[in-house]
Amino acid sequence: MLREVRAVRYVTPLREGGSLPGLVGGDDGGLYVAKFTGAAQGRKALVAEVVAGELARRLGLPVPELLRVRVDPVIALGEPDQQVQELVKASGGTNLGMGFLSRALGFDPLAFPVDPKLAGRVVWFDALIGNVDRSWRNPNLLVRSGELWLIDHGASLIFHHNWPRAAASARRPYDASDHALLRFSPDLAAADAELGxxxxxxxLWEVLGLVPDEWLLDEAGFATADSVREAYLAQLAGRAAGPRDWLPEVAA
Structure with missing residues (x-):
């Protein structure tokens, strides 16, 4: 189970994200980026964050700590923005938290070169989860002390927005033409040999077990939270199985 903290104060909204995440203080004294169940993207974005983020971690890719954040809507009463108040009010209970990387900078490909092996592992991972949100326009990468960090995977696993047609997309090729790391000649062959x-x-089942049940319940067509997990398992395991012809072709 993901570690849980209770949010005791709402610090500030982070308006770079379309879901309006916020920086919150936890009862353990830490600062966390909170993503809320009441946001327009809903619970599925948080499911994708956990599944993709924790899978990345187990594959050796750097991801900030993910955790459960218990939110009482009263923490935002002092926030002057009515939109923020309404969002937090709609998000009582379990939300997603991400460890705040202080002094981290947004990734700039002109200022921070990436080794082809690391670039290959990131592109391979994004191809596996169908991540459509790692473009040069919006890389969702941070750099701190010379280390690259992966963030914001809520736009991955897009198959879960249409379960009846999910199986048909299991072998869908990944389009890496806009990928933020394409310019670094990602070594996909090495990544596939290492990670496949x-x-x-x-x-996958270990990772899926980290998703809170309350984010999976009431999913149309499924009786239990575990039956939803089994659908994710079938989809991701099917994609991971060889031949991995969904991998993009990139110039060496």
Whole structure:
């Protein structure tokens, strides 16, 4: 289970994200970027964050800590923005938190070169989860102390927005033409050799077990939270199985 903290104060909205995440203080003294269940993207964006983020971590890619944040809507009563107040009011209960990386900078490909092996691992991972939000326009990458960090995976796993047609997309090729790391000649062959066999059903089930039940309940067509997890498992395991012909072709 993900670690849980209780949000004791709402610090400030982070308007760079379309879902209007906010910086909150936890009862453990830490600062966290909170993403709310009441946002327009809904609970599925938070499910994608957990599944993709925790899978990335187990594949050795750097992702800030993900955790459960218990939110009492009263923490935003002092926030002057009515939109923020309404969002937090609609998000009582369990929300998603991400460890705040202080002094981190947004990724600039002109200022921060990326090794082809690391670039290949990131592109391979994004191809696996169908991440459409790692473009040069919006890389969703941070740099701190010379280290690259992956953030914001809520736009991945887009198959879960249409379960009846999900299986048809399991082998869909990944379009990397806009990927933020394409310019660094990502070594996808090395990444596939390293990561391909590590995405097992056991690993996927471990990651899916970290998703709070309350984000999976009441999903149309499914009786229980575990039946939803099984659908994610089938989709991701099917995609990970070879041949991985969904991998993009990139110039060496």
């Amino acid at each position: 066999e590590r995405v097992t059903t056991g690993l």
